[in-house]
Amino acid sequence: MIRLEKVSYSYPDGTPALENINLAIKKGEFIAIIGKNGSGKSTLALHLNGLLKPQKGKVIIRGMDTRDISKLPGIRKLVGIVFQNPETQFVGRTVEEDLAFGPENLCLPPVEIRKCVDMALAETGFEKYRYRSPKTLSGGQGQFVALAGILAMRPECLVFDEVTSMLDPDSGTDVLERIRKLQRKGKTVVYITHNLEELHAADRIIVMDKGRIVLEGDPESVFADPSLQSLGLTLPSLIELAARLKTCGVAIPWEKTSSPHSFAEEICQLFLKT
Amino acid sequence: MPIILENVSFSYSKKTPLETSALRNINLRIEKGEFVGILGEKGAGKSTLLKLFNGLLNPETGTVRVDGLNTSSREAKRRIGMVFQQAADQLFCRTVYDEIAFGPLNFGYSRKEAEERVLEALEAVYLDQTMLHRNPFSLSGGEMQRVALASALALRPDYLVLDEPITGLDPVGKKEILETLKKVKDEGTAVIAVTHNLKGFFPLLEKIVLIREGKIAFQGTKEDYLKTGCVPLPPITSLMRELKERGLPVNPAVFTVEDALQEILRVRSVIEKESTSNTGK
Ligand SMILES: Nc1ncnc2c1ncn2[C@@H]1O[C@H](COP(=O)(O)OP(=O)(O)OP(=O)(O)O)[C@@H](O)[C@H]1O
Ligand SMILES: Nc1ncnc2c1ncn2[C@@H]1O[C@H](COP(=O)(O)OP(=O)(O)OP(=O)(O)O)[C@@H](O)[C@H]1O
Ligand SMILES: [Mg+2]
Ligand SMILES: [Mg+2]
Numbered sequence: 343m344i345r346l347e348k349v350s351y352s353y354p355d356g357t358p359a360l361e362n363i364n365l366a367i368k369k370g371e372f373i374a375i376i377g378k379n380g381s382g383k384s385t386l387a388l389h390l391n392g393l394l395k396p397q398k399g400k401v402i403i404r405g406m407d408t409r410d411i412s413k414l415p416g417i418r419k420l421v422g423i424v425f426q427n428p429e430t431q432f433v434g435r436t437v438e439e440d441l442a443f444g445p446e447n448l449c450l451p452p453v454e455i456r457k458c459v460d461m462a463l464a465e466t467g468f469e470k471y472r473y474r475s476p477k478t479l480s481g482g483q484g485q486f487v488a489l490a491g492i493l494a495m496r497p498e499c500l501v502f503d504e505v506t507s508m509l510d511p512d513s514g515t516d517v518l519e520r521i522r523k524l525q526r527k528g529k530t531v532v533y534i535t536h537n538l539e540e541l542h543a544a545d546r547i548i549v550m551d552k553g554r555i556v557l558e559g560d561p562e563s564v565f566a567d568p569s570l571q572s573l574g575l576t577l578p579s580l581i582e583l584a585a586r587l588k589t590c591g592v593a594i595p596w597e598k599t600s601s602p603h604s605f606a607e608e609i610c611q612l613f614l615k616t
Numbered sequence: 617m618p619i620i621l622e623n624v625s626f627s628y629s630k631k632t633p634l635e636t637s638a639l640r641n642i643n644l645r646i647e648k649g650e651f652v653g654i655l656g657e658k659g660a661g662k663s664t665l666l667k668l669f670n671g672l673l674n675p676e677t678g679t680v681r682v683d684g685l686n687t688s689s690r691e692a693k694r695r696i697g698m699v700f701q702q703a704a705d706q707l708f709c710r711t712v713y714d715e716i717a718f719g720p721l722n723f724g725y726s727r728k729e730a731e732e733r734v735l736e737a738l739e740a741v742y743l744d745q746t747m748l749h750r751n752p753f754s755l756s757g758g759e760m761q762r763v764a765l766a767s768a769l770a771l772r773p774d775y776l777v778l779d780e781p782i783t784g785l786d787p788v789g790k791k792e793i794l795e796t797l798k799k800v801k802d803e804g805t806a807v808i809a810v811t812h813n814l815k816g817f818f819p820l821l822e823k824i825v826l827i828r829e830g831k832i833a834f835q836g837t838k839e840d841y842l843k844t845g846c847v848p849l850p851p852i853t854s855l856m857r858e859l860k861e862r863g864l865p866v867n868p869a870v871f872t873v874e875d876a877l878q879e880i881l882r883v884r885s886v887i888e889k890e891s892t893s894n895t896g897k
Pocket of ligand 2: 477478481482483484508510628629636638656657658659660662663664665701
C-alpha cells in the first residue's frame with residue numbers, strides 16, 4: 343500500500359529529521375511508530391500523504407509517487423492524517439463547517455458531505471456542538487472531533503499522530519476501539535503514540551531514533567528488547583510486572599498482559615487453583 | 617498561604633445562545649508545597665479551573681485568592697507559573713532562549729540572573745544548549761512542551777500549574793520530567809497538574825481533585841480517593857483492586873510496579889503457607 347525507499351529529509355533550517363528510511367506498509371496492517379521526542383515520527387507522517395516530499399529517495403502510495411504533483415489529489419483521497427495538535431487543523435468557523443471541509447476537499451457531492459458530517463456528529467455524541475466554534479472546544483473534545491472528521495471520510499489509510507494524548511483513559515480506549523474496527527474492515531492504520539500501553543494488539547511496531555528506524559517487530563518481541571531504555575522507551579506497567587514476576591517463577595502469558603482484568607484473572611487462576 | 621476558591625462558578629459566552637456553564641459552585645483550597653492532581657473526563661472543566669488560578673478567566677460568582685491576593689495583581693501572577701494544554705499556544709519568542717528568559721526579565725530580574733535561570737530550567741527539562749538558538753515553532757511536539765515547562769520553571773513560582781504537562785513526552789522523558797516536578801515540590805513549590813497520565817503521576821500525588829461536569833466530584837487525599845472506589849486509576853492499581861475483589865488478600869493501595877511485585881509475592885507465600893498447613897492437618 344505504502345512504500346518508502348531510502349527516504350531522507352532535512353527541514354529548511356538544516357535540521358536533519360529523516361535518514362535513509364526504508365519501510366513497506368501492507369494493506370490492512372496496524373503499524374505503530376514510537377520513539378524519543380524529535381526522533382522524526384511526525385516528519386515521517388507528513389511524508390505519507392505528500393505534505394512533505396523527500397529530498398532523497400521516494401514515497402510511493404499505491405503506485406503514485408508523492409513528488410508527482412498531479413498525483414497529490416489522488417494520494418490525499420487515499421491517506422488521511424490526524425495531527426498531534428487538533429487546533430492546527432481546524433479551518434471552519436463552526437464544528438459543522440470544519441467536519442465538512444475534508445469531504446469537500448475530496449470533491450464529494452453535497453449529499454455525501456452532509457452524510458459524513460451527520461455521521462461524525464452522531465457517532466461522537468457531539469450533535470450539541472454542531473454550531474460551536476471548534477476553537478472553543480476543550481482539548482479532548484477537539485481531538486475527538488478531529489478524529490470523527492477523518493473517520494467519517496473513511497480513507498483507505500489513516501495516519502494518527504498522538505491523537506489520544508489529551509483524552510481521558512475511557513475516551514482514549516473508545517477512540518482506539520473505533521480505529522481497530524476500521525482496521526478489521528481492511529483499512530490500513532499508521533499509529534504514532536507515546537502511550538505504549540495502547541500497543542498490545544499492534545501488528546508491528548517501528549522504533550525510531552535520530553531519524554532512523556532502529557528496531558522493528560511484533561509487540562511481544564519489541565517489548566522484550568534490551569535496548570528499549572536507551573531508545574527513550576519504558577515498558578507498559580503490566581508488561582513490566584509480568585516480566586518481573588516471571589523471574590520469580592510466576593509466568594503470565596503475553597495475551598493476559600493486555601488489561602488489568604485479564605491479568606488479575608490469570609493470577610487468581612495460578613494462586614487459587616486449589 | 618494557599619490558593620482559595622470560594623463558591624466559584626464560570627460560564628463561557630454568557631448571555632448568548634452558545635452559553636456553556638463550565639464550572640459550578642467550586643470550593644477548593646490548595647496549600648503551598650502540595651502535589652495535587654486534577655482528574656476528569658474531556659470537557660469536565662479542568663482547563664477552565666486552571667485559568668481561574670492565574671486570572672486568565674475571572675469567576676462569574678465567588679472569589680479566587682492567591683495567598684490572599686487578587687488574581688489580576690502582578691504579584692499573584694509572579695507566584696503562579698503556568699503551562700497550557702497546547703504548549704504551542706504559549707510560545708511567542710524568536711528563540712528558545714528568549715522564550716525561557718521572558719518571564720524572569722519581565723518580572724525585573726537582571727540579564728545575568730535571567731541567564732542563570734534559563735540554563736537551570738533547560739537542564740531541568742532535559743534539553744541541551746544547542747536548543748537555545750532554535751526557533752520554538754520549529755521544534756517537535758515534545759520539544760515544545762519541554763520549552764513551555766522550562767519557561768514556567770524559570771519563574772521559580774510558588775505554584776506550578778500544569779495542564780497535561782507530560783502527554784507529548786517520550787516514556788523516558790516522562791519519567792525525567794516527573795523527577796523534576798518531584799524535586800521542585802520538595803523545594804516547597806506547590807505542583808498542581810491536570811493529567812490523564814495516572815501511571816506516571818499517581819505515585820507522586822498527595823491530593824486528588826476529580827471534576828465531573830463542572831462540579832467537584834471528589835477532593836481529598838489519594839488514600840481516601842482509593843477508598844471511595846472512584847475511577848480512573850492507574851493500570852497497576854486497577855489490577856490490585858481487582859485481585860482484592862476476587863478474594864486475594866492484597867493491599868490495593870499500590871501505585872508502582874515494584875510495590876505490586878512485592879505485594880503479589882507476599883500474597884503468594886501467604887497462600888502457600890496456608891495450603892501446606894491445611895494439607896498437614
Ligand atoms: N518545522 C521544522 N523546522 C525545523 N526543524 C524541525 C521542524 N519540525 C521538526 N523539526 C526537527 O526535526 C526533528 C524531527 O522532528 P519530529 O517532529 O519529526 O519529531 P517527533 O518524533 O514527531 O517528536 P515528538 O515525539 O516530540 O513529537 C527534530 O529534531 C525537530 O526539532
Ligand atoms: N472558549 C470557550 N467557549 C465556549 N465554551 C468553552 C470554551 N472553552 C471551553 N468551553 C467548554 O467548557 C467546558 C469545559 O472545558 P475545559 O476546557 O475546561 O475542559 P477540560 O476538563 O479541560 O477538558 P479536556 O480534558 O478535554 O481538555 C467544555 O464543555 C468546553 O466545551
Ligand atoms: Mg511528533
Ligand atoms: Mg483541558
